[in-house]
Amino acid sequence: xxxxxLYNTDFEALKRVFSEKGAAFDPSALLDHVVYMFEIEDCSxxxxxxxxxxxAASYDQESQRFSAATREGVVTPPSIQTNEAAYKAYDEAxxxxxxAYEKMVAAGVPKEDARYVLPSAIxxxxxxxxxxxxxxxxxxQRTALxxxxxxxxxxxxxxxLAREATPELWGKVIER
Amino acid sequence: xxVSLVWSSPKPERTIAVAMRRCFSTKTIEEIEAxxxxxxxEYWRYLLTKALQDKSLDVLEHFTLSLLAEGxxxxxxxxxxxxxxxxxxxxxxxxxxxxSLNARTLVELWREPEGKPFAAAIVSELDGRQVCPVxxxxxxxxxxxxx
Numbered sequence: 001x002x003x004x005x006l007y008n009t010d011f012e013a014l015k016r017v018f019s020e021k022g023a024a025f026d027p028s029a030l031l032d033h034v035v036y037m038f039e040i041e042d043c044s045x046x047x048x049x050x051x052x053x054x055x056a057a058s059y060d061q062e063s064q065r066f067s068a069a070t071r072e073g074v075v076t077p078p079s080i081q082t083n084e085a086a087y088k089a090y091d092e093a094x095x096x097x098x099x100a101y102e103k104m105v106a107a108g109v110p111k112e113d114a115r116y117v118l119p120s121a122i123x124x125x126x127x128x129x130x131x132x133x134x135x136x137x138x139x140x141q142r143t144a145l146x147x148x149x150x151x152x153x154x155x156x157x158x159x160x161l162a163r164e165a166t167p168e169l170w171g172k173v174i175e176r
Numbered sequence: 177x178x179v180s181l182v183w184s185s186p187k188p189e190r191t192i193a194v195a196m197r198r199c200f201s202t203k204t205i206e207e208i209e210a211x212x213x214x215x216x217x218e219y220w221r222y223l224l225t226k227a228l229q230d231k232s233l234d235v236l237e238h239f240t241l242s243l244l245a246e247g248x249x250x251x252x253x254x255x256x257x258x259x260x261x262x263x264x265x266x267x268x269x270x271x272x273x274x275x276s277l278n279a280r281t282l283v284e285l286w287r288e289p290e291g292k293p294f295a296a297a298i299v300s301e302l303d304g305r306q307v308c309p310v311x312x313x314x315x316x317x318x319x320x321x322x323x
Contacts, residue, residue: 004205006194009242013183014274017244023268032264033276035240037191039198039205058237058278060195067202125205127198129238129278131264 003157006037006127011166027169031133034169036162038128040154044075046120047150056134061126065112069101073123075150094119132169135162178246179297181305188239188279188308189220195235196223221310228314239279243298246272259290283315
């Protein structure tokens with residue numbers, strides 16, 4: 001999985017407006033104004049199903065209607081990877097599924113219909129634009145111990161990038 | 177009412193084009209960005225035109241803006257926020273506000289009578305600063321009467 005910050009709002013530029021107008025400044029005032037645009041690559045569709053439930057954000061995701069799926073492009077959870085019997089079953093299932101997908105596409109079925117057989121393990125790419133306030137909510141929910149490993153990894157990566165880009169915002173607010 | 181740009185997404189039209197290409201491409205973000213740079217602004221215009229024609233306005237949400245709005249009362253801002261809840265405003269005192277919104281909300285403001293004057297002030301500011309000439313031309317057309 002790879003997460004890249006494409007841009008973020010210039011925190012200092014917004015902060016300057018407060019001083020120019022003589023308004024009292026608290027970083028939390030900028031939670032709704034600072035946004036981050038992330039590129040997320042090669043996480044599973046299991047995880048993006050969880051991610052897009054956070055509705056106060058904007059998403060555009062690689063469409064399976066138009067791009068062909070490949071056998072190589074799947075995420076294998078560690079619990080399966082490290083269990084020989086489980087991995088064998090997983091791998092066999094994927095082989096059957098992908099063979100069916102390829103047969104259907106070769107037989108003229110549109111990719112948008114053939115994809116119905118594809119697994120949720122399939123890797124995907126998407127862009128996400130989110131305000132600091134919404135991201136903070138996602139962080140609180142999805143870095144908790146009860147959250148699943150993959151979205152926890154993803155959101156921790158997003159948090160690190162956001163914190164690095166706008167330390168004053170996250171340093172003050174995340175502690176609450 | 178006076179509106180001044182504080183910050184906007186870098187290369188707004190290209191940012192929207194990135195979001196569009198993301199949906200249809202298996203490439204990495206670096207490959208998509210390189211493709212968009214190589215094909216240039218006319219390709220961005222083509223993609224934007226398609227998004228607006230197809231009413232796929234979600235891609236506009238990745239172009240975000242922050243503005244200083246002056247000469248607006250609490251009631252003015254309250255009315256706008258109630259009608260357009262994705263817009264954010266923080267009072268700075270003396271009728272000044274820090275306002276943040278994305279380009280989809282800007283288009284929606286432009287299309288509604290109660291939002292049009294504010295949208296027109298923003299579009300005029302973006303025009304003056306040449307922030308997104310292609311987007312402004314495609315989304316807001318002839319702005320000679322935009323106010």
